[in-house]
Amino acid sequence: MSKVATDEERARFRQVVLPYLTDCYGLARWLTGDRADAEDVVQDACLSALRAINGFAGTNARAWTLTIVRHTAYRWLRKNRSAALVVVEDPEAIQRADADCGADVGNGSAESPEAALIAKTEAARLERAIADLPIPFRETLVLRDVQGLDYREIAQVTGVPIGTVMSRLARARSRLIATLGTDAS
Amino acid sequence: MTTPARQDDTALLIHAYLDGELDPIHVVEMERRLAADPALTAERDRIEALRFAIVERLPRERLPEGLLGRIEHAAGVRRERAHPSWQALAAAVILAAVMASGATWFMLRPGPAQASAELVVASHVRALMAPQPIDVNSSDRHTVKPWFNGRIPQSPQVVDLADKGFPLIGGRIDVIGRNPVPALVYRHRQHLISLVAIPNAGGMSAPDRQVIAGYNVLSWNDDGVTYWAVSDLGIDDLDAFAQAFRPASREQ
Numbered sequence: 001m002s003k004v005a006t007d008e009e010r011a012r013f014r015q016v017v018l019p020y021l022t023d024c025y026g027l028a029r030w031l032t033g034d035r036a037d038a039e040d041v042v043q044d045a046c047l048s049a050l051r052a053i054n055g056f057a058g059t060n061a062r063a064w065t066l067t068i069v070r071h072t073a074y075r076w077l078r079k080n081r082s083a084a085l086v087v088v089e090d091p092e093a094i095q096r097a098d099a100d101c102g103a104d105v106g107n108g109s110a111e112s113p114e115a116a117l118i119a120k121t122e123a124a125r126l127e128r129a130i131a132d133l134p135i136p137f138r139e140t141l142v143l144r145d146v147q148g149l150d151y152r153e154i155a156q157v158t159g160v161p162i163g164t165v166m167s168r169l170a171r172a173r174s175r176l177i178a179t180l181g182t183d184a185s
Numbered sequence: 186m187t188t189p190a191r192q193d194d195t196a197l198l199i200h201a202y203l204d205g206e207l208d209p210i211h212v213v214e215m216e217r218r219l220a221a222d223p224a225l226t227a228e229r230d231r232i233e234a235l236r237f238a239i240v241e242r243l244p245r246e247r248l249p250e251g252l253l254g255r256i257e258h259a260a261g262v263r264r265e266r267a268h269p270s271w272q273a274l275a276a277a278v279i280l281a282a283v284m285a286s287g288a289t290w291f292m293l294r295p296g297p298a299q300a301s302a303e304l305v306v307a308s309h310v311r312a313l314m315a316p317q318p319i320d321v322n323s324s325d326r327h328t329v330k331p332w333f334n335g336r337i338p339q340s341p342q343v344v345d346l347a348d349k350g351f352p353l354i355g356g357r358i359d360v361i362g363r364n365p366v367p368a369l370v371y372r373h374r375q376h377l378i379s380l381v382a383i384p385n386a387g388g389m390s391a392p393d394r395q396v397i398a399g400y401n402v403l404s405w406n407d408d409g410v411t412y413w414a415v416s417d418l419g420i421d422d423l424d425a426f427a428q429a430f431r432p433a434s435r436e437q
Contacts, residue, residue, distance in 0.1 A: 004261075005260070005261065010260065010261060010262045011262075013260060013262060014262050018253070018256075018257075018262075021248055021252070021253060021256070022246065022247070022248045023335070025246060025248055025249070025252065026246040029246060035249065039249055039252055042252065042256070043252070043255060043256055043259060046256045046259070046260060047259060047260060050260050062335075114231055114234075115227070115230040115231045115233070115234040116234070117234075118231060118234035118235050118238055119234040119237050119238055120238075121238045121242060122242065123242045123243060123244055126238055126239065126242055126243055127243060127244075130239075130243075144204065145235075145236055145239045145240075145331065146239060146243065147334075147335045148331045148332050148333070148334045148335025148336065149335060150204075150206065151201070151204070151206050166197045166200065166201060167197060169200055169204075170196060170197050170200050173200065173232055173235055176235055177231045177232070177235055180235065180238070181231060
């Protein structure tokens with residue numbers, strides 16, 4: 001570290017960052033896919049947050065902290081798992097996926113046997129299905145459905161417009177529904 | 186029939202609807218479409234089932250042992266006492282109430298239950314005076330519960346009692362003696378009910394009634410949670426609410 005944090009900065013760090021450590025660790029684990037790696041990421045992210053603490057504008061501590069964790073996790077992934085980050089978001093694929101969403105809505109049957117099946121999904125299968133999502137979908141779904149952020153906060157953390165948050169979330173959920181709505185056996 | 190563009194739109198908006206992210210006008214529009222379109226209703230059921238599975242089945246990630254200590258050490262921040270327990274919270278509630286009310290009040294009306302009740306009523310009144318009495322605006326318990334999950338250590342049992350005449354309209358976080366606690370908001374006719382849930386040491390007790398500043402207050406214990414229901418409803422209606430909530434919350 002180039003400079004030593006002042007007492008005031010440390011106090012602010014305690015107040016702003018440490019309350020969200022569990023959220024930080026959860027996001028890091030879903031991004032890296034590994035508990036030990038997640039610990040390293042969270043520790044690095046916390047030190048970055050301490051250095052940057054004076055830049056916190058005081059509006060949303062959790063979103064600010066998670067943004068730093070996400071940056072740190074991406075840096076870690078680039079270094080260690082560059083393959084995981086190769087997600088081609090070509091516009092045609094997006095259109096196809098959206099069309100699929102639309103088709104589901106248009107053609108779904110009124111009784112929804114998949115809904116009952118999905119609601120009964122075992123933890124391990126659910127965890128695997130989420131872990132298999134491409135990273136932009138996975139992080140959006142985790143921030144929303146696991147960590148309970150609202151769309152605006154997710155847009156802030158992931159650095160994309162709200163419209164993109166909405167389409168990523170819809171596609172993440174559609175993929176999970178497609179995977180979990182069919183019988184495992 | 187919808188055009189393809191509208192279909193795409195609906196496919197996105199149904200998620201925003203379920204996440205409590207739509208403004209009231211679009212909510213009404215979506216509810217109209219849901220009523221008219223069984224396929225859309227089926228899609229809603231699938232999304233709700235997925236969110237239910239994520240909230241109920243996925244194990245909550247816990248902070249690994251020692252990580253906090255390592256970070257505090259690396260960041261050079263002194264280690265202080267761990268998060269306050271709920272017993273400490275209860276003590277803080279009492280202390281805050283005693284300090285806020287002064288010794289005279291304390292001598293006249295002793296008892297922690299009274300102290301908490303005053304604070305709960307104050308939160309209810311403050312919420313009624315705010316532009317909207319709820320932070321998360323949704324009648325869907327699968328939206329309300331995860332909203333709490335991200336914000337407070339322990340999210341409350343969330344049940345919808347619309348079929349009993351008490352529809353859930355949302356939730357908010359109250360601050361009781363410096364500690365955030367979950368409050369669910371229900372409606373009965375034109376009246377709002379705030380239901381505050383504070384984890385306690387355990388045990389069960391029958392509802393206890395009181396009237397504070399013209400508001401009826403009912404409190405009871407269930408499965409390690411003390412509930413406080415506050416409303417300007419008549420006491421009979423509030424009793425009916427408690428009778429509807431208690432069995433429903435135990436089934437969860």
